[in-house]
Amino acid sequence: MRYWLIRLGSIALAIGGCLLLDMLVTGQVPGVNKVDDFGQRLVVLAGLYVTLAVSLNLINGITGQFSIGHAAFYQVGAYTTGFLAVTYFDRSGLPGPVWVIGMMLISAVAASIAGLVVGLPSLRLRGDYLAIVTLGFGEIIRILVQNSDKIGGSYGMTVRPKFQYIWLVWLLAITCIAVCRNLLKTAHGLPFLAVREDEIASSAMGVNVTRVKVTAFVLGSAFAGAAGALLAHFEAFISPSMFTMDVSFIILTMVVLGGTGSITGSAIAAVLLFYLPEKLRDMAPVSGAGLVAGVIGVLAAVAGIKWLISNYHGSRLNRGIFVVCSIVAGVVIQIVFSMVLRNVPALAATQFEAAKLRMVIFAATLIILMLVRPQGVFAHHEFSWSWVQRLLGRRAPTKEVAA
Amino acid sequence: MDLANLVAALDFSTLPQQLVNGILLGAIYALIALGYTRVYGVLRLINFAHGEVFMLGAYVSLFVSYAMGFGPGSTRDSTWINLVIMLLSSMLVCGIVGVLIELFAYRPMRSQARIASLITAIGVSLLLQYGGALILPNSPPPSINERVNPIQGTLEMSLVGPDAGLLKQADEAKIAFTQAEDRYKAQSALDPKAEQASTKGLRDEKNAADRTYNNLQRRLDNSGVRLRVPWGQVIILGTTIVLMLMLTYLVLYTSVGRAMRAVSHDFDSASLMGVNVNRIVTFTFLIGSMLAGAGAMMNATFIGTPLTTFYGLQPGVKAFVAAVLGGIGNIPGAVLGGLLMGVAETTVVWLGYSSYRDAIAFIILIVVLLFRPGGLMGSNKVEKV
Numbered sequence: 001m002r003y004w005l006i007r008l009g010s011i012a013l014a015i016g017g018c019l020l021l022d023m024l025v026t027g028q029v030p031g032v033n034k035v036d037d038f039g040q041r042l043v044v045l046a047g048l049y050v051t052l053a054v055s056l057n058l059i060n061g062i063t064g065q066f067s068i069g070h071a072a073f074y075q076v077g078a079y080t081t082g083f084l085a086v087t088y089f090d091r092s093g094l095p096g097p098v099w100v101i102g103m104m105l106i107s108a109v110a111a112s113i114a115g116l117v118v119g120l121p122s123l124r125l126r127g128d129y130l131a132i133v134t135l136g137f138g139e140i141i142r143i144l145v146q147n148s149d150k151i152g153g154s155y156g157m158t159v160r161p162k163f164q165y166i167w168l169v170w171l172l173a174i175t176c177i178a179v180c181r182n183l184l185k186t187a188h189g190l191p192f193l194a195v196r197e198d199e200i201a202s203s204a205m206g207v208n209v210t211r212v213k214v215t216a217f218v219l220g221s222a223f224a225g226a227a228g229a230l231l232a233h234f235e236a237f238i239s240p241s242m243f244t245m246d247v248s249f250i251i252l253t254m255v256v257l258g259g260t261g262s263i264t265g266s267a268i269a270a271v272l273l274f275y276l277p278e279k280l281r282d283m284a285p286v287s288g289a290g291l292v293a294g295v296i297g298v299l300a301a302v303a304g305i306k307w308l309i310s311n312y313h314g315s316r317l318n319r320g321i322f323v324v325c326s327i328v329a330g331v332v333i334q335i336v337f338s339m340v341l342r343n344v345p346a347l348a349a350t351q352f353e354a355a356k357l358r359m360v361i362f363a364a365t366l367i368i369l370m371l372v373r374p375q376g377v378f379a380h381h382e383f384s385w386s387w388v389q390r391l392l393g394r395r396a397p398t399k400e401v402a403a
Numbered sequence: 404m405d406l407a408n409l410v411a412a413l414d415f416s417t418l419p420q421q422l423v424n425g426i427l428l429g430a431i432y433a434l435i436a437l438g439y440t441r442v443y444g445v446l447r448l449i450n451f452a453h454g455e456v457f458m459l460g461a462y463v464s465l466f467v468s469y470a471m472g473f474g475p476g477s478t479r480d481s482t483w484i485n486l487v488i489m490l491l492s493s494m495l496v497c498g499i500v501g502v503l504i505e506l507f508a509y510r511p512m513r514s515q516a517r518i519a520s521l522i523t524a525i526g527v528s529l530l531l532q533y534g535g536a537l538i539l540p541n542s543p544p545p546s547i548n549e550r551v552n553p554i555q556g557t558l559e560m561s562l563v564g565p566d567a568g569l570l571k572q573a574d575e576a577k578i579a580f581t582q583a584e585d586r587y588k589a590q591s592a593l594d595p596k597a598e599q600a601s602t603k604g605l606r607d608e609k610n611a612a613d614r615t616y617n618n619l620q621r622r623l624d625n626s627g628v629r630l631r632v633p634w635g636q637v638i639i640l641g642t643t644i645v646l647m648l649m650l651t652y653l654v655l656y657t658s659v660g661r662a663m664r665a666v667s668h669d670f671d672s673a674s675l676m677g678v679n680v681n682r683i684v685t686f687t688f689l690i691g692s693m694l695a696g697a698g699a700m701m702n703a704t705f706i707g708t709p710l711t712t713f714y715g716l717q718p719g720v721k722a723f724v725a726a727v728l729g730g731i732g733n734i735p736g737a738v739l740g741g742l743l744m745g746v747a748e749t750t751v752v753w754l755g756y757s758s759y760r761d762a763i764a765f766i767i768l769i770v771v772l773l774f775r776p777g778g779l780m781g782s783n784k785v786e787k788v
Contacts, residue, residue: 066518121773127517128449129772132727136765139720143762245720249525256522306511352537359533366526371511374519 014174015167022167040166044234046274047169048227051176053254053270054263055223058180060252061260062189063216064196066131069118069138070251073221075243076114076141077107077228082159082238083151089161096163100233104172104226111225112218114141119217123210138248146240156239163233172230173267176223180263192216196261257369259376264383269376276365280358288350291357293338298368301330305372413754416628419562421753422746427636429745430643434698435722436729436737437650438501438691444667444732445687447517451524452504454719455531456692460497460699461710462539464489465547468704473551481553486704489551490642493700494693501692502685510681535712544709552704554634563628573619580612635705646697647738650690654734663687667732717761721748724764728771730781739779743767 020029025043027034035043056070081103089099118137125133146154183189191212194202203209232238254273258265286294304326312322369377435457442450467489472479508527512520535541549555587605654660665673666683674680702718703710725744729736744764751763771779 060518121769125772125776128443128447128521129727129776131449131521132724133769133772136724136768140762140765140769143759147758246529249529253522253525256518260518356533356537359529360537363526363529363533367508367523367530370519370523370526371508374512374515 014178015171018167018171018174021170022165025166040164041234042275042278044164044166044169044230046271047166047173048231049251049254049270049274050173050267051169051223051227052251053258053266054173054176054180055220055227056251057255057258057261057263057266058183058192058223059216059220060255061262061266062180062184062196063192063213065213065216066127067118067134067217067220068131068252069134069136069248070220070224071243071245071247072118072134072138072141073111073114073224074228074231074247075138075145075240076111076221077225078232078238078243079145079151079157079228080107080110080225081229081232082157085159085161085233086157096161097165097168099161100163100165100168100230103233104168104229107225107229108222109225111228112222114225115217115219115221116214118221119214123213135245135248138243138245142240142243152239154240156237156241159232159236159238161233162236165230165233169230169234172223172226177263177267179219179223184263253366257366257376259378259381262376262378262382265376265378265381268378268383273362277358277362280361285351285353286357287342288352289341289344290338291352293334293336293341296337297330297332297334298364300333301326302368302372304329309372418753419628420630421749423630423632425746425749426742427632427640427745428748429725429742430640431698431702431718431741432722432725432744433738433741434643434646434694435718436726436741437647437734438695439723439726440729440731440733440737441663441687441691443726445663445670445684446509446513446520448509448520449524449723450509450691451521451719452508452527452531453691453695454715454717454722455528455535456497456501456504456715457695457699457718458535458710458712458715459500459531460493460696461703461714462535463493463496463696464700464703465545465710467492468547468551471551473548475545475548477548477550479550481551483553485551486553489704490697490700494696497696497699498689498693501688501695505685505688510684532712532716539712541711544711546707546709547703549707552635554638556634558630558632558634558637560630560632561628562630566623569619569623573616573623576612576616576619580609580616583609583612633705639701639705642697642701646694647734650694651734653690659683659686721761721764724768727778728768730778733778733780736778736780743779 021043023029024032025035025040052070052074056067059065059067059070084103084106085099092099094102118134121130121133145151151157183192191202191207194205194207195209195212199209231242250273254270255266257273258267258269305323308319308322308326312319435453438453438456439450442448442453468485471485471488473481473485504527508523509520512523583605587602587609590602590605652660654663662673662678662683663686665676665678666680670680673683698718699715702708708714721744722741725740726737727740728743729738729740731737744767747763747767748760751757751760775781
């Protein structure tokens with residue numbers, strides 16, 4: 001009885017929370033200003049990226065199958081929905097939310113069939129070879145779509161009814177997180193972890209490796225497909241250029257930076273990595289002097305942290321203080337250099353648009369984070385309050401469940 | 404469409420030309436693939452930034468050609484020494500860039516999980532693409548002035564001679580045309596004023612003879628099988644072969660090469676046996692990036708594609724596929740894979756599906772990996788517990 005109360009309660013809480021978020025963002029709550037269209041779009045895309053990152057984490061981090069073609073499943077979902085909406089929506093006469101939820105399910109099925117097709121070769125391949133096959137599969141799907149005139153080809157297609165259900169996007173993200181979490185907490189999830197740790201040993205222990213790998217691919221791609229369905233209805237326009245290799249790389253980066261295998265890590269990294277480039281969009285143009293000084297400052301901070309990690313073995317608190325100190329030192333060095341370099345006419349005259357700097361800063365962040373903390377921010381752990389306490393040097397009050 | 408129609412629509416007389424084009428394209432892929440394959444063999448790392456090293460090499464050759472006075476619109480005459488300078492400088496800069504990338508981005512990651520170095524490689528690749536776009540000229544995309552290439556002509560070969568009957572008919576048609584023209588000219592010279600009546604018949608006769616002759620000439624052109632290859636592309640192929648032979652010699656018959664093979668066989672044991680592993684890895688990156696630089700210079704100079712900072716993306720991906728196709732870590736495999744990749748691409752174009760030319764690489768790759776996971780010339784290692 002209590003079990004069911006908790007279950008139903010959390011489901012109600014999730015749906016309620018998503019509806020509240022929707023109302024907050026669209027300005028239906030009195031006293032809260034409406035977020036502009038661009039802001040709404042960011043909230044939706046962040047939710048979609050959380051879904052994508054967490055679902056890729058299921059394949060990549062939890063099951064250890066190295067897939068770098070996740071945008072393909074996203075694309076399959078988006079185009080399934082796009083095609084069906086243009087063809088059948090008017091005839092179906094369904095109300096909006098029912099239609100979109102139905103489309104999410106159908107797209108999830110379509111994407112999971114694609115996932116099955118990719119998952120099957122994964123039985124024979126491992127490591128880098130699997131990575132390349134998934135990458136190639138993503139490219140093949142994109143080129144096929146590009147050459148199908150029926151669905152718009154390379155010009156893209158307009159999806160007619162435009163449904164912008166922010167609550168549905170975040171509900172999907174929460175569902176995805178919940179499914180992964182529950183999987184790991186139950187006996188069904190242990191084989192996934194076993195396959196990641198050692199395939200041969202786990203098959204010797206009676207794990208059906210084939211089934212686990214294919215399940216991971218099917219489940220992960222189904223969520224990506226559902227996210228694609230929402231994207232198609234939200235943007236009302238889809239084109240193959242929205243699903244290039246870069247998108248797959250960005251999703252993969254979110255998973256790896258968050259810490260492969262950490263669900264919360266992937267989700268948080270997805271939100272941060274999505275907002276970072278978007279925030280950089282509105283930055284003022286940077287002069288050459290500022291850019292060079294910034295690069296020098298960042299390099300100094302990284303060198304300090306790198307040195308610290310390899311040479312200093314104090315308590316966590318002291319190490320934390322040193323990390324903060326090197327970052328502060330980096331900032332100081334940056335300010336000093338920018339003042340000095342301002343007198344160099346060639347550097348001060350050149351201006352770089354912030355929009356062009358976006359991807360550069362993104363790439364640099366990626367490299368620096370990997371150099372400083374290669375196992376990802378959360379490594380294999382999940383975010384929890386006991387983890388924060390342990391980080392600060394206190395003993396954890398409760399038992400930690402490692403993912 | 405049924406198969407018979409499909410086959411009937413094909414023009415078999417252009418097939419040899421397309422195959423040759425494929426081999427020339429494949430030579431470039433092979434040069435890049437050699438770099439991938441060496442690095443993967445030694446470090447087990449997919450060096451995603453290799454395509455960007457290729458891109459930088461193309462830009463270096465562009466700047467060197469500018470510095471030598473072959474800016475856009477220049478009409479100077481060039482000598483082959485200019486080409487050699489461009490080739491060497493491109494190789495040098497690419498080699499240095501490759502070594503620096505290894506030193507700063509990959510070496511600190513070596514003790515970490517392989518996925519971490521892969522992400523770093525993706526990061527370096529993105530950084531070079533977008534960071535390069537800030538500094539390097541890319542809109543409008545510049546291209547190397549073709550005057551810098553002193554060897555302009557085309558190598559022409561006739562594989563199958565033109566049809567003898569057609570040749571005879573064409574000759575006769577030509578004579579008939581010349582005669583008709585002479586008659587017309589003679590008549591109009593005789594009587595320049597009264598052109599309507601007396602010359603009209605002769606003019607029509609001349610035009611009809613001209614049409615017949617042109618028709619026959621066109622059929623004649625299509626009846627033989629000929630190859631036209633610009634000399635520049637012949638140079639690409641020749642240089643590629645020379646570089647590959649040098650690399651093979653280096654790997655198989657020198658002490659550095661033996662150390663390279665030892666490191667790729669077993670990284671840890673090699674270092675225990677006194678091989679300076681770091682130096683070998685640096686050397687591997689140097690060689691691989693220099694080959695990419697050579698390929699980039701030749702591609703940019705002789706084929707003349709406009710340069711952007713994403714210039715290395717497609718060739719890089721295809722060359723990587725070529726390396727996997729041939730069996731990654733294997734030098735002849737990379738060459739074979741590159742050539743197959745080039746031929747497959749031009750064959751797809753010949754079949755009339757030119758929009759799928761980028762997909763074919765991956766389709767071949769997936770098929771090969773499913774049936775021979777180690778690649779065509781790679782060994783199928785059985786994993787031991």
